[in-house]
Amino acid sequence: MAKTVVYVTYKRGVLDPQGEAVRGALASLGFQGVRGVRVGKYIELDLANGRPEEQRAEVEKMCRQLLANPVLEDFRIEISPSAPPE
């Protein structure tokens, strides 16, 4: 199985209320110099084996249709290579 990870975050320029709250909390703990925090989602998919480029196209479709809301979110996909057959 190929492990695929999707990261979903608010688009740049969209105020992220959670990120802002975390940034404020970090500052109040004394962590200076944190200029911005963005909180997002981490989604792991276990995909059946397939050709990587086809898998990527498939996962992109999943992101556009369900995993991310294109009005306010961006997504990033990481596909780790399949383990070699034992």
Add this chain to the structure above:
Amino acid sequence: MRFAVVVFPGSNCDHDCYHVIKHVLGAAVSFVWHKEGDLGGADVAIVPGGFSYGDYLRAGAIARFSPVMEAVRRHAARGRPVIGICNGFQILAEAGLLPGALRRNASLRFICDDVWLRCESQRTPFTQAIEAGQVLKMPIAHGEGNFFCKPDTLAELEMNGQIVFRYCDPEGRTTRAANLNGSTAHVAGVCSREGNVLGLMPHPERASERDMGSEDGLRLFQSLLAAAAP
């Protein structure tokens, strides 16, 4: 005029809507389970509030793939009235039947409070009998009601009269404090380009009887009846 109240797993304002339509407005109404492929011949579709599918992933993101949403889509495409309230608004936005998206409240808190709304547009059958600038009192109860759209979309919405309600103070002023959830341009409700699909975060069905603290919400449903009258 017959109403259909769509019910998803996790809807929790469905019975309130049913009660108000049947017992307060005095119109025919039935529930439509989300697995149904049609609205049973209803004239108006209500997508009620709640936490459909536990709000997993994003509020409304999963409900929009329920079979009944195809029926709602067809209903909307025929120009018939659809209203999405709270989670219903989130579902219609996720489905692309309404513009924009609903973010986490700016305060990150779930807000349960009375708000005042200024009616900005008579383009929808739900507001056509409500004067422009009229201030209505209704409650909100949501964690993700912070309306967002891009500046060019906002300009388009303004131009087309698609912004239907804005959060305001009791005098109708759109003060910063009145915008409890931090919505872009104080937007509390928007309609589709054609005007027949309305979504709003506040709950008109919880403000439709004097004993509930306000009857202002009933005016949306009365407006609908007036719009249908010959």
